[in-house]
Amino acid sequence: MTKPTYDKYYKEKNYFGEPYLGLVEFFKEYEPKGKVLDLGCGQGRDALFLGRLGYTVKGIDISKVGLDQMNQIANNENLKVIGEVGDVYTYPISSEYDLVLLDSMLHFYKSDIKKETNFIKRVASELKVGGVLCNFMIKGAKREKHLKSILKDIEADWKILSDNYTDYPEADSQFHMYIIKKIRGENMDSL
Numbered sequence: 717m718t719k720p721t722y723d724k725y726y727k728e729k730n731y732f733g734e735p736y737l738g739l740v741e742f743f744k745e746y747e748p749k750g751k752v753l754d755l756g757c758g759q760g761r762d763a764l765f766l767g768r769l770g771y772t773v774k775g776i777d778i779s780k781v782g783l784d785q786m787n788q789i790a791n792n793e794n795l796k797v798i799g800e801v802g803d804v805y806t807y808p809i810s811s812e813y814d815l816v817l818l819d820s821m822l823h824f825y826k827s828d829i830k831k832e833t834n835f836i837k838r839v840a841s842e843l844k845v846g847g848v849l850c851n852f853m854i855k856g857a858k859r860e861k862h863l864k865s866i867l868k869d870i871e872a873d874w875k876i877l878s879d880n881y882t883d884y885p886e887a888d889s890q891f892h893m894y895i896i897k898k899i900r901g902e903n904m905d906s907l
């Protein structure tokens with residue numbers, strides 16, 4: 717497993733700030749408020765927000781520092797949010813999850829493109845029919861095209877719930893929010 721390089725940043729502050737407005741609006745409106753798997757949840761900026769909205773959230777990360785911070789807040793507020801140390805690249809997407817969230821987990825830089833391509837391919841394939849994949853990644857025409865081409869190759873049909881941009885004021889940038897629902901796939905019995 718990769719080294720938890722974010723530990724030092726998470727010890728200093730709330731490193732990634734607040735959830736994006738686009739994420740806030742989507743999850744507020746989405747029904748039902750089911751079970752979310754947040755892969756690479758970090759300090760839980762999204763997971764905690766979702767927990768406060770009434771979602772049940774499992775967060776996976778390699779940073780025990782971030783997870784401890786998130787679990788402490790979840791515990792204090794009595795939220796149905798729990799973080800666990802794990803490797804997102806191998807963590808199975810079981811049918812208990814209604815939504816899978818990846819926030820800033822894909823960049824498709826040259827050095828990581830193979831690993832991240834296999835990662836999103838596996839996540840999208842394992843996701844149950846009826847499940848929703850929510851990906852937030854830094855805006856970029858090439859990487860957005862790459863993501864869509866990977867998903868097109870998977871034996872499944874998707875309904876696009878969002879293909880928009882949302883501001884990320886902390887970094888003065890925009891994020892692409894691609895939120896898709898699997899409406900047909902190989903594993904039809906999970907419907």
Ligand SMILES: C[S@@+](CC[C@H](N)C(=O)[O-])C[C@H]1O[C@@H](n2cnc3c(N)ncnc32)[C@H](O)[C@@H]1O
Pocket residue numbers: 717718720721722732755756757758759760761762776777778779782802803804805818819820821
């Ligand atoms: C860019 S941060 C995003 C954190 C969070 N999703 C957010 O947007 O606030 C990437 C996160 O992925 C975690 N991470 C990196 N590689 C991982 C792996 N193989 N398994 C689990 N977590 C990993 C890091 O520890 C870090 O918390």
